[in-house]
Amino acid sequence: MDIHISRVHYPVTTLGPGKRIGIWLQGCSIHCEGCISMDTWQFNTNKVSMKDLKQVLKTWLPQCDGITISGGEPFDQEKPLSELLEFLNSYDKNILVYSGYSFDVLKEKKLMQNGLIDVLISEPYDHTQSQTKRLLGSDNQKVHFLTSVGKNEFTTYLEEPIEKKLDLHITPETIWMAGIPVDGMNEITQASKENNVTLTHSQAVIKK
Ligand code: SF4
Numbered sequence: 001m002d003i004h005i006s007r008v009h010y011p012v013t014t015l016g017p018g019k020r021i022g023i024w025l026q027g028c029s030i031h032c033e034g035c036i037s038m039d040t041w042q043f044n045t046n047k048v049s050m051k052d053l054k055q056v057l058k059t060w061l062p063q064c065d066g067i068t069i070s071g072g073e074p075f076d077q078e079k080p081l082s083e084l085l086e087f088l089n090s091y092d093k094n095i096l097v098y099s100g101y102s103f104d105v106l107k108e109k110k111l112m113q114n115g116l117i118d119v120l121i122s123e124p125y126d127h128t129q130s131q132t133k134r135l136l137g138s139d140n141q142k143v144h145f146l147t148s149v150g151k152n153e154f155t156t157y158l159e160e161p162i163e164k165k166l167d168l169h170i171t172p173e174t175i176w177m178a179g180i181p182v183d184g185m186n187e188i189t190q191a192s193k194e195n196n197v198t199l200t201h202s203q204a205v206i207k208k
Helices: 050-060 074-089 148-159 186-194
Strands: 002-012 020-025 047-049 066-070 094-098 119-122 142-145 167-170 175-178
Touching (some): 002 074, 047 050, 050 074, 066 074, 074 094, 094 148, 142 148
Parallel strands (some): 020 066, 066 094, 094 119
Antiparallel strands (some): 002 020, 002 047, 119 142
């Protein structure tokens, strides 16, 4: 089976407790206004075989504290997502999955009930809402503990104050970040301007 992946990274320290593997799936049909990951919207690109992806993940899984899967929209690739989750669960690490779908849409799905996801964050990003809670881009988003592991590992973490922290990966051409920036990209863009740095952030490239 193949899967469309935007990127994978380890360690990610801003999307859940501990040092985590971050897996961003490629392709999103939801298109929230103000999304900071528009480069992940395009479908049918960045295809990798599940076998190759597992090989990469195997190098990090023994030492990671957990895994965070985001996107893009993970549930727009439901079958590959399911196979990926089954593989990850063989390592006994907590798994957080983000989705921009509402819980009403997701709740009947098998993946909500089979114990493969420990914590789900649902609902689309809404840039008009306030942002006061850890791990959430906007306060309309909802956290669901789908297993006791999820509840045990995330309850205290989520009660801690929101932190202004991002993981950055810098190349000569780009700065790639993981985490939830406060106020979307506005605060980062403003701080950059004040320091005479011009930032061009990711744009949607939608090809039919
Ligand atoms: S915030 Fe997430 S669900 Fe919304 S458009 Fe961006 S990638 Fe898609």
